Amino acid sequence: MLIEIHMLQNHAPSNLNRDDTGSPKDCIFGGVRRSRISSQCLKRSIRKSESFSSDENIKDYLGLRTRQFPSEVMKVLNNEPDNIPKALLEQISRALPNITKKVSKKETDETGSGATEPQKVVTNSIEQTKENDQLPAITQIVFLTNGEIEGLARQIKSAFKENADDFKLAIALLDPDAKLNKTENKKAKMKVLWLIKHLSKAFNPMTVDVALFGRMTTSEAFPNVQASIQVAHAISTNKMEHEFDYFTAVDDLNESEEIAGAGMIGDVEFNSACYYKYFTLDYDGLVKNLAGSEPPQKASKEEKEQHNWKIAEAHRVAALTVEAFLNSAVFTSPSGKQNSFAAHQLPDAILVEVREKKIPVSYANAFIKPAQTHGETDLMEDSLQKFVGHVKSLTKKFSLESRKRLWFTTSKVNFKNLTEIEKSTTLDEPEECTTLKDLLDELKKVLSKE
């Protein structure tokens, strides 16, 4: 199932997303220069927004953004160490921070690069942040849920049970205080890989933002996740105008007439544009990301049952995620130069299409001839009329099917009065939603049937 979200949003003069020269980003579309907000900018502003990260429903599923997971895991282990001897527990506490460090070189928000090579970790490469007797933190922010922490502790115990000698060797290599001779060192490297594989059986740090936006890393501890949402670059419906604000910074204490003049002069480039934003969400992909990978054919009955439970949970969380995402997408603007422009405008129209077949179609071509103000029609109304006309036209020409269409707008432009030809089975009048809440409720109804 595919959920496509189209938005039209008109911004007051602003410079929401700029390039290396400080100019608002642009692109050519239909041979005419348009203002643009890059896809990565939109994604990041939504992901980092207050409304997404503190959404009541999904807050818990964002998990612990913590580098303190070694301490958290040790708390669980120390409570119930099973048969692990005390000395080994202490070694484990020193080794844990290195588990992710060992096989990764860097993890970034979006793309990672660079080859990875296992090597003995040097003591001073761990950041020594000892607060309240907490263990050194790992240097990467790991998204975890409470389940993962307990699961990890469980897997540590089971690895020790499975092969105590191999376990001890692996821990010794990861422990910055332990010393190994050459042959032990060689052997230990293989054991570490075994240990990490064993640990990753319970260690599936999947949170809603990763399941939605994806994660590309170079660490074996955190596998890549393919993003389930595609965010297009936002393109303006109107032609881009370049405007400059010449500004001066004047010294407040400069009363003397001899030194009249500004302390600094410069200019800021800005423009006002009506953006067409397009998001397409692979709902099945999101559910699969949240549930984690399927157990192999040979897996035990319990593992398969556990996975089924995970899928059911994932459906529930996915529906909440979509709602939280749409809400955030509506209320969040990129933060570029907003202290100077404060261009916080809300979208004037939202069209949500739920499709069975994953054939995404962007309606950007509605604006191939730029929208403009003319006569009594303002820019937004012209954009909306072009948009509605294009949706009808494309639906008819390509027989685009939807399970459900929801239309929300602050204007009077609508899909009513379809012609006979338009009233084919493929384009019914989209359900009009008077308020954003109505739109979210209707969408929830569709998703709950999944």
Add this chain to the structure above:
Amino acid sequence: MTGKSLLFLRLEGPLQSWGLRARWDVRDSGEEPSKSAIVGLLGCALGYPMYDPRLEVLERKLLLGIRVEHPGRPLVDFHTITGILPCANGKDEPATIVSHRTYLQDAAFLAILEGPNEVLAECSDALKAPCWPIYLGRKSCPPSRPVLESLIADYDSLQEALEKHLWDWQGKGATKEFPSKLMYIREDKNGNALRADCLRVNPARMYDFRRVVVDWVDFPGVKEELECTSRA
């Protein structure tokens, strides 16, 4: 019609990107879709993930012809990634990676695939109900029309299809005149040019070479007008 069975795809969208040596920080784009990208696109519809050996099997069965309906103008996007960089002193410092990514603006391509009938039929069915959503090179480049146009046997050869298949571009309402000639790139072992974009499944993501013919055809005529949606 008893001609050769051919699969017709239309690749149109405001932005597209067909990387050739695109990796890590610098992501380039070729001027037309690469064969590896088209096979990858079909793989996306068929449900073949990255590094799946079936992609290479598929690649070897298909011959690709591309006609440039409207050439794209390159755009270099200034893309920053905030993250952590390990430093020589062993500490990790916060750092921003600057990545320049190239896109093609306003481009439109007709991609024609020749191959065994069952393979083309399978691809066509997959494109009607893809396993994952289709995109044009990068996930931020959605198509502005469904990618699959048709699977037909109206022409006797790939060359004839490139010469005769009607021209189409959603932006034709914005142009004042049609081009007199269209460029095409057709896979042919006796071709006059090389393309280094044959998909081979390997961890180093290295590609193989194929020979292509790069030439021009006369404008074949326009596909029927799309309903005009904008004011004159």
